[in-house]
Amino acid sequence: MTSQLKPIVIAGLSLVLAACGGEPIRNAATAAPTASGPAAALPSSMPAPAEVPSAKHEPNEGAALLALLPMAKLELTQGIALAEVQGARALSAKFELEDGKLSLSVYTAKKGIELDAEHNVLAELTGDPTQTPWQPKEEVFADAKHLTRASYHLTLVQRSKLTLATVIERALAQQPGRVYSVEPAIRERSPIFHVLIATSGGERINVDVESGA
Amino acid sequence: MTMPLRARLLPGLSLAAAVALIALGTHAEDSEAQLLALLARSKHGLPEALAAVRTAGGAPISAKLEFGDGKLWLSVYGASAGLDKCAEKNELFELKGDATADEWKPEREVFRDKEHLTRASAQLTLMQTTQLTLEAAISKGEALKKGIVYSAIPTLKDGKTAVTLRVRTPRGQTLSIVMDEKAK
Numbered sequence: 001m002t003s004q005l006k007p008i009v010i011a012g013l014s015l016v017l018a019a020c021g022g023e024p025i026r027n028a029a030t031a032a033p034t035a036s037g038p039a040a041a042l043p044s045s046m047p048a049p050a051e052v053p054s055a056k057h058e059p060n061e062g063a064a065l066l067a068l069l070p071m072a073k074l075e076l077t078q079g080i081a082l083a084e085v086q087g088a089r090a091l092s093a094k095f096e097l098e099d100g101k102l103s104l105s106v107y108t109a110k111k112g113i114e115l116d117a118e119h120n121v122l123a124e125l126t127g128d129p130t131q132t133p134w135q136p137k138e139e140v141f142a143d144a145k146h147l148t149r150a151s152y153h154l155t156l157v158q159r160s161k162l163t164l165a166t167v168i169e170r171a172l173a174q175q176p177g178r179v180y181s182v183e184p185a186i187r188e189r190s191p192i193f194h195v196l197i198a199t200s201g202g203e204r205i206n207v208d209v210e211s212g213a
Numbered sequence: 214m215t216m217p218l219r220a221r222l223l224p225g226l227s228l229a230a231a232v233a234l235i236a237l238g239t240h241a242e243d244s245e246a247q248l249l250a251l252l253a254r255s256k257h258g259l260p261e262a263l264a265a266v267r268t269a270g271g272a273p274i275s276a277k278l279e280f281g282d283g284k285l286w287l288s289v290y291g292a293s294a295g296l297d298k299c300a301e302k303n304e305l306f307e308l309k310g311d312a313t314a315d316e317w318k319p320e321r322e323v324f325r326d327k328e329h330l331t332r333a334s335a336q337l338t339l340m341q342t343t344q345l346t347l348e349a350a351i352s353k354g355e356a357l358k359k360g361i362v363y364s365a366i367p368t369l370k371d372g373k374t375a376v377t378l379r380v381r382t383p384r385g386q387t388l389s390i391v392m393d394e395k396a397k
Binding site for chain 1: 299300301303305324325327328330331332334335337338339341342343344369372373374
């Protein structure tokens with residue numbers, strides 16, 4: 001791996017410590033830097049994810065999600081940009097299936113990332129990405145699951161020197177395709193970003209981008 | 214001659230109200246001052262609280278002596294499932310008990326509210342991204358400043374996880390130290 005590519009690691013060889021929102025293919029997609037096969041076909045001997053993803057805000061719908069992805073009329077980066085208004089900062093973003101329909105979700109810290117989670121307003125924007133303009137609904141989190149998850153995301157983004165847009169840019173430099181999920185995570189006690197990319201061949205690739213912390 | 218109770222209390226209540234308003238602005242400072250005044254009466258230290266969390270199989274994520282309701286308390290935040298589980302899949306709680314009692318008998322509260330959930334989640338995430346333990350940070354801080362650490366809270370320092378320590382020296386000085394994993 002060249003020094004230029006050092007910050008970007010194809011994820012396969014990593015077990016993610018304390019992962020909160022990983023997705024089932026992440027281990028499978030890590031076979032090797034040259035791995036390109038469909039995630040489902042990857043060796044079953046790969047270690048299982050440390051944790052089972054929760055139902056919401058995790059792109060665990062696999063093939064069905066990828067089948068609908070071409071219907072999205074905006075890219076993840078555009079959704080992130082649309083969410084980052086009035087001082088808000090995006091913490092994670094992904095396309096996902098909601099009741100069988102394609103949805104775009106962006107978690108935000110409405111007061112930016114200078115304020116900690118306790119003093120921030122943590123929210124999610126979700127909306128139909130097949131419609132233009134994207135008109136997301138906002139939910140300010142009040143429940144334990146989403147508060148703790150968004151707080152985790154915010155803290156990791158605060159530890160990073162990168163914006164989500166930069167993370168996506170770096171991931172695409174390593175693995176061309178369409179990014180459908182970007183989430184902060186922890187690997188070996190270091191903050192990273194999981195970036196999931198759909199390739200033109202219909203494959204799902206997980207790229208880990210070091211956070212620069 | 215004695216005044217009726219109500220008449221005697223009213224001026225006092227007005228004064229108390231005014232004092233209360235003024236006190237709102239300086240509550241944090243007052244709490245700190247009262248904490249420091251009572252600190253010598255503590256019969257228990259942070260290491261005991263950290264050990265209590267570890268004995269139960271959890272990971273401590275912050276600890277402090279604090280003043281509240283006229284008492285000195287020893288409090289520790291913990292994650293039941295340790296550092297390998299993120300906040301969402303963990304149980305975040307506090308052990309808190311009277312620090313001046315002969316035996317520290319903390320009550321356990323599992324967090325359900327936004328303030329504590331987000332605070333504890335952030336603290337857990339910070340402790341998950343460092344090799345430094347609270348025990349090591351406290352030990353280093355006490356050795357460095359020759360005092361007693363009465364607060365150890367994970368924080369961000371230049372984009373890295375660190376632990377902010379509050380130390381009371383034998384001369385009565387109060388110091389803050391930000392300890393990261395590279396600190397000697």
